[in-house]
Amino acid sequence: MVLACRKPNQECGSCPQSQPRGGSRTAPRSGRPPARHDRLIPAYSVGVSVPTLVPIQVRNLGEVPFLEAWELQREIHDAVVAGNMPDTLLLLEHEGVYTAGRRTQPEDRPIDGSPVIDVDRGGRITWHGPGQLVGYPIIRLAEPLDVVGYVRRLEELLITTCAAFGVHGERVAGRSGVWVVGPPDRKVAAIGVRVARGVTMHGFALNVSCDLAAYDRIVPCGISDAGVTSIRQQTGGSTTVDDAADRITHLAGMLQSLDHA
Secondary structure, three states: OOEEOOOOOEEEOOOEEOOOOOOOOOOOHHHOOOOOEEEEEEOOOOOOOOOOOOEEEEEEEEEOOHHHHHHHHHHHHHHHHOOOOOEEEEEEEOOOEEEEOOOOOHHHOOOOOOOEEEOOOOOOEEEEOOOEEEEEEEOEOOOOOOHHHHHHHHHHHHHHHHHHOOOOOEEEOOEEEEEEOOOOOEEEEEEEEEEEOOEEEEEEEEEOOOOHHHHHHOOHHHOOOOEEOOHHHHHOOOOOHHHHHHHHHHHHHHHOOHHHO
């Protein structure tokens, strides 16, 4: 069941860490594009057919600059913490930008000196850009907090989405994200999250149809002996970011557990 809605401190990359949140600023609302569509999706667990009554709101925002999306995340995070908003999943695309998590090493950064935005998530450096679907789930986790369990749900969501487009994504032991197993292994989706006051931030980046050349300038996620790929590269098809966003919208309840309520 989908209900239409027309109203326009831990981190985890491959392991949890603690990091206090810095001060937030108010995003300039005049420059924020309207959501392509908002939906309320009842939550359910993988393998469980009966949903709870706790909805997750999915907002497909289209193209949003990274810093503006980060400010929007913080606004929604504060509202979810305060109990003033439901759990929310933001789906969007960014302009070409490198972002570095708290575990990024100097040797991971762009070899040509390209600018990098340092962020308060787990994991290391990655790239965002056109043709990549970025998802920011802002979700209250059940007590006691299980960050690893939440990351596993993210992985399962992405594995299921990849399968819908003919790509066999897998987990690789000791490495975060979703992979097409090699040799060499190639990452199709990156994951890096933060949990503050029991509510998640940041999330995942799924390569759909992006130009992968931007990854050549960095050590993606700090992993030097593996590559990257995309849904379109694996299939030779015409899958778009909107196609992937629609699929994830229908599966978004997988991010919540039945004990969430």
